[in-house]
Amino acid sequence: MHGVRRHLSSKKVLIVLSDANAFPLRKNDGSVVDEETGFFLSELAKPLMRLLDAGYEVTFASPQGKQPNIDPLSKSTPLAFLGMWWQKRKEEDLIKKMELENNILAPRPFSSISDQELESFAGVFIPGGHAPLTDLGADAELGRILAHFHSRAKPTAAICHGPYAFLSTKPFAYTGYKMISWSDTEEKLVETLKGGEIEKVQSSLANAGAEMVDTIGAKTGAISVDRELVTGANPMAAAALGDKFVEMLNARH
Structure with a gap:
């Protein structure tokens, strides 16, 4: 029976999204304006493709369960797809598939996921886009969720602005961990x-x-x-991050 439970739990991954569709930009004149944001398309889609191809079931979660927004920069910036329109189309199609077959349009509110249910997840993934800056860094329920994965050394992946979510752990759970993120220079x-x-x-x-x-x-x-943590610098790291995350998940079977 234990083996059956382990098998069932080993194929589930939690994907953490932000509810924010804007982030604060402090203008040079001292005013603060809202800039549209959301999740960065390729940073979610590339690792998600790899998770699904490896047979993992995914569940989306966010602070309040609001419908997420796609960061407009991730659909328009040439760097995001380097001219490969077919890749962008493939990733957009995957998100549409998630809208039809999964709960991406109605993520689970963090508070609805009990400590007991967390035991059924093999790992957690946080994509980027500027949205995490608005509502993930200080979310106590997310801190509880991440503390679960950290305390059990379950694979934890985040990319670009996604690692900002780690600040929700109080006290900070990742002191001394090597990690990489969207840099201050960028x-x-x-x-x-x-x-x-x-x-x-x-x-x-x-x-x-x-x-x-x-x-x-x-x-x-x-x-x-570093230990259970895999982090990526920017959108160009999405494929490598997805490959490594799946490798880490498979290694725990």
């Missing part, structure tokens, strides 16, 4: 484009006690693995 480029100041993922995590990896590789899709 964010400053976005700030220049938008004419304002944005909360920094890299320095916020460093200030909390994480050991941030900051190398040339971070600009070309680097990932970092």
Whole structure:
């Protein structure tokens, strides 16, 4: 019976989304404006494809269970797809499939997932986009959820702005962990484009006690693995992050 339970639990992964469709941008004149955001399409789709191909069942969850938004930058920025329109179409089609066959349009509110139910999940994944800056970093229920995966050393993946969610653990659960995220340097480029100041993922995590990896590789899709944690720098890391996350999940069977 124990073996049956283990088999059932081993194929479920929790995907954490933000409810936010905007993030605060502090303009140079001191005003604060809302900039549209959401999850970054390729950062969710590429790892999700790999999870589904490997036979994993996914459940989407967010702070209040609101319908998530797609970050408009992830559909329009040339860097996001490097001109590969067919890849963008494939990823958009996958999200539409999730809308029909899964609960991405109505994520489970964090508070609805009990500690007992968390035992049934093999791992957790947090995609990026600027949305996590708005509502994931201080969410106590998310802190409870992440503490579960951390305390049991279950594979935990996050990419780009996704690692900001780790700040929800109180006390910070990942002190001394090597991790990688959207860098302050990259964010400053976005700030220049938008004419304002944005909360920094890299320095916020460093200030909390994480050991941030900051190398040339971070600009070309680097990932970092430390214990149960796998993190990715930016959209270019999405495929590698997905491959490594599946490898870590499979290794626990």
